Amino acid sequence: MAASTDEAKENADSLFNEIQRKITEAFDIFDHESNKTVDVREIGTIVRSLGCCPTEGELQDMLHEIEEEENTGYIRFEKFLPMMTKILMERRYKPSPEDILLKAFQVLDVEMKGYLTREELEKYMTEEGEPFTQDELEEMLSSAIDPDKGTILYKDYVSELTVDEQ
Amino acid sequence: MGCSLSLKTPKPKNVELSRTERKIIAAILIQKWYRMYVARLEARRRYTWTIFQSIEYSGEQDQLKLHNFFNSMINQLSLDVNGQPKIARAFASTQRPHVIAKETSDVIGSLDDIHIESTYTGPHLTLPITHAQVKTLIQAFKAKQRLHVRYLLELLNAARKLLQQQKNINYASTSISKQITVCGDLHGKLEDLYMIFHKNGLPSVDNPFVFNGDFVDRGPSSIEVATILLACFLASPNEVFLNRGNHEDHVMNLRYGFIKEIIKKYKNNAVKVTNAFSEVFSWLPLATVIDNKVLVVHGGISDHVSMKSLARLDRHKYISVLRPPTITEVGGLDSMSMELQRLEEWKQVLDLLWSDPKSHMGCNPNTFRGGGCYFGPDVTDSFLEEHKFQLLIRSHECKPEGFEYNHNGKVLTIFSASNYYDIGSNKGAYIKLSGPDLQIHIVQFLANECSGVRKLTFTQRISCLEASAMQDLREKILALKSDLLEEFKKHDTEEKGTITIGDWCSAMETVMDVDVPWRMLRSKLVKLNSDKQVIYDTTFEQLQILHRYSENGDSVMELLYRYKDSLETIFRIFDKDNSGYISMTEFQEACSILIRHTSVSLLPGQIKDVAKSLDLNKDGQIDFNEFLEAFRIVDQRGLDYTADHLREADSEEEFDNIDTISLASCNSGMGLKRSVEPSILCSA
Structure with missing residues (x-):
């Protein structure tokens, strides 16, 4: 009994350590000056590259939690690490599965055509929810539009978006 | 409409979401998914950069290490009149007369x-x-x-x-x-x-x-x-x-x-x-x-x-x-x-x-x-x-x-x-x-901006670059295969052939001289078993270094391959008349210089064997360009893994056709990856 509790504790410790190392690596590739700080605008990229899928609103909440009192424009690693560790240990902001994402596209495809036109996608992505910037929109359209048909075959596109790294 | 969106948003029971609300929720879901997708791409772009840069600087480090070694040798030789005059003469070319x-x-x-x-x-x-x-x-x-x-x-x-x-x-x-x-x-x-x-x-x-x-x-x-x-x-x-x-x-x-x-x-x-x-x-x-x-x-x-x-x-x-x-x-x-x-x-x-x-x-x-x-x-x-x-x-x-x-x-x-x-x-x-x-x-x-070739999307561009960086990294990994295996086995006391992800990463950190995010790259470099343990043999993907003209064992070739660039520098110093040929003795000397400098274990007998096998027409001369270019990385079926990497060989002709070549090499690079490990390209 005691042995297995020890083992469980050991596993939890090693999981904790691994998660912290993973966060460190992700932080470091964005830390240009190697001084354990990153630009505040890159935090979203780091959080998401670690497999989390927060909304912009949720991301803002995270930022409030860790930003400096004076507006330095930088986030320090020592503040980021404990917050991010907690998120990953608790498995928060896990992306929803592929079929849910597909369903989301189907909701937007009111006529059930099986595809979205460029105009439809553009309208929803810039007018609803947490709107895309012009850059985000163009980048999305460039990869989402089928070069032959000129429309968004969202079933294919969903599988491109959801290929899992792990 | 038939499909209901089961999001974890709190919603009052019995009240159907209006169509507008459902559209907003759907849009948010797509937007956050897309932003995560882009972030992952960006992370790939960054670590690709880290790989390239790290490999570049580790080469420079080798070069300088070797140079410090030359310095001490030259000093030593100038004191020792009975030393090897041949080496002193070779170094003379780098000394200012x-x-x-x-x-x-x-x-x-x-x-x-x-x-x-x-x-x-x-x-x-x-x-x-x-x-x-x-x-x-x-x-x-x-x-x-x-x-x-x-x-x-x-x-x-x-x-x-x-x-x-x-x-x-x-x-x-x-x-x-x-x-x-x-x-x-x-x-x-x-x-x-x-x-x-x-x-x-x-x-x-x-x-x-x-x-x-x-x-x-x-x-x-x-x-x-x-x-x-x-x-x-x-x-x-x-x-x-x-x-x-x-x-x-x-x-x-x-x-x-x-x-x-x-x-x-x-x-x-x-x-x-x-x-x-x-x-x-x-x-x-x-x-x-x-x-x-x-x-x-x-x-x-x-x-x-x-x-x-x-x-x-x-x-x-x-x-x-x-x-x-x-x-x-x-x-x-x-x-x-x-x-x-x-x-x-x-x-x-x-x-x-x-x-x-x-x-x-x-x-x-x-x-x-x-x-x-x-x-x-x-x-x-x-x-x-x-x-x-x-x-x-x-x-x-x-x-x-x-x-x-x-x-x-x-x-x-x-x-x-x-x-x-x-x-x-x-x-x-x-x-x-x-x-x-x-x-x-x-x-x-960008030097070849206006090309007639179809513009690559951001994703494709990153996949191309990543494939090329990963190939460079794999070659570095392969060159250190025996050292890595030894390190993996230290963690695998029960000889199961598997170690934890953490142990694998720390082994890579210990042995490899490049500073890259191993945890991020892990999924592209090794396979896991069902218990999420790393099957460490897959680090090498059953690839091995071969040499076209030499049948010497794995470890000898691995060492020569690892120090191929440093060897090239030493060869070129010996080759004072730029003939591209050095004598068997010089080849052996170059290898011994390397051995002393790097503290690798290679027996004089083994070097002699390599030298002999490289002397193709038995005239005592070795064509070192050919020697250096004859390294091949092959998989277990004997398929050449290095082929597309030699695209720079004909760099002269590359100039005009650079756009088409870039795309072609991209594609072949991607194709190559796909044949080795399908998951590499599909992952996003």
């Missing part, structure tokens, strides 16, 4: 025996070089013509004579031109130089240029780039300022391709051309000061550097900056202090050409590159203040955008070779300083 050089006005000898054949169709030059001749040269190189060796040597000779009259520090003024352009590393990439001239015009009285070193090595057209720059300098000596870079150095050229290019393009006259270039390089000024406001140097500064002593030293002493000048005089009371002064001067030159800025305060040895230093913002501040400069412009480091500011905007890095690591890896840039206050304007470019 400066006593002789000063007396003979011409190190390359007479040109009278080199005639222009009547069949020669390339460009003709007559000294002095004019602007019209610069244009002729540019046109000729565009048409892939080669400059006749006689013209080349005449041009180099003229350039050396003019450079000899220059001071260590150039002083440029914009009082007439009202503006000046500063370019960074070009590394033998002619298309980038042409792009700069296309956008910015050729050098003239109204259009002065500073070229901040690293004209040669790595790229396929180092001779052409250096020739055009020197021709520009000869045509406008008061408007073209050339700074020496860390690659304007004979020993660097041995390893990074310039010497190889010379041998390929000027076979019979390669020795003369090499010597002439080395001479020119050793006379290049070390820095340029613009309007007494801006200092332009290749690498950077250190707390040792002072403009005063830089102005005084004899720059010509350093045919290779990698080693301190040797002492020729023996004894004498002041020899000790003279030697100290020499070392002090040498260190300054090394720091100027090799240093990088960092955000840490003070000056620290540059452990990443192995030479020069890291200088902090305090070093920059006090240096600029002391000399009343406003800005330090330097190059030396590839940057994704072609430029980067550091130290509160007081240090500006400029790098002009676009697509440096691979197509799409980075932009090139140059700086225009204009007006009385030298206002900074940065121009970015």
